[in-house]
Amino acid sequence: xxxxxxxxxxxxxxxxxxxxxxxxxxxxxxxxxxxxxxxxxxxxxxxxxxxxxxxxxxxxxxxxxxxxxxxxxxxxxxxxxxxxxxxxxxxxxxxxxxxxxxxxxxxxxxxxxxxx
Amino acid sequence: xxxxxxxxxxxxxxxxxxxxxxxxxxxxxxxxxxxxxxxxxxxxxxxxxxxxxxxxxxxxxxxxxxxxxxxxxxxxxxxxxxxxxxxxxxxxxxxxxxxxxxxxxxxxxxxxxxx
Numbered sequence: 001x002x003x004x005x006x007x008x009x010x011x012x013x014x015x016x017x018x019x020x021x022x023x024x025x026x027x028x029x030x031x032x033x034x035x036x037x038x039x040x041x042x043x044x045x046x047x048x049x050x051x052x053x054x055x056x057x058x059x060x061x062x063x064x065x066x067x068x069x070x071x072x073x074x075x076x077x078x079x080x081x082x083x084x085x086x087x088x089x090x091x092x093x094x095x096x097x098x099x100x101x102x103x104x105x106x107x108x109x110x111x112x113x114x115x116x
Numbered sequence: 117x118x119x120x121x122x123x124x125x126x127x128x129x130x131x132x133x134x135x136x137x138x139x140x141x142x143x144x145x146x147x148x149x150x151x152x153x154x155x156x157x158x159x160x161x162x163x164x165x166x167x168x169x170x171x172x173x174x175x176x177x178x179x180x181x182x183x184x185x186x187x188x189x190x191x192x193x194x195x196x197x198x199x200x201x202x203x204x205x206x207x208x209x210x211x212x213x214x215x216x217x218x219x220x221x222x223x224x225x226x227x228x229x230x231x
Binding site for chain 2: 004035037042043044045046047050091093102103104105106107108109
């Protein structure tokens with residue numbers, strides 16, 4: 001079975017602070033995909049990144065960066081110089097071969113509040 | 117707008133009534149998914165289609181729930197005899213499958229409130 005844990009329920013920061021959102025996953029599969037989605041108040045889940053299990057290279061996209069560590073089963077997400085527009089709920093998710101990679105298993109999300 | 121579109125955005129219904137939601141995926145996307153999200157939780161998989169074929173249904177999808185994608189384009193999700201526990205956000209997503217897994221793109225969801 002697959003499981004995703006986002007232990008941080010809510011994080012509050014002041015604009016321009018850096019913030020890291022933690023994600024720990026569980027799977028017995030050697031091939032899997034990890035994702036981060038952003039859910040603003042409008043409700044739509046916005047795709048941020050997909051990473052396959054064979055690619056442990058960290059990725060940076062503007063103010064966003066992701067740290068994938070298979071040794072600790074973690075896929076953490078850092079926002080540098082946070083902005084008010086970053087306020088949202090962020091979900092980490094996993095897909096694996098036993099579902100044909102069709103089902104996303106989500107964590108419970110981390111609500112990020114960025115105040116001016 | 118070429119994203120995933122869901123209608124209605126909000127629905128309030130009385131317990132025991134039937135409701136139907138519609139999802140229009142991104143054109144040319146052959147896979148369509150339904151998820152349910154309750155307050156404070158992440159989305160939970162309900163079912164998915166490849167073209168018009170429904171290929172998997174979660175145990176969460178009781179007999180009161182039915183989903184269709186008759187022509188491999190838009191999809192409908194119907195809930196019969198609604199219960200208060202059905203109150204949730206129903207999210208639709210689509211993806212283009214060509215033998216390799218790709219990311220799913222989500223709509224804004226339909227928020228259902230059963231009173």
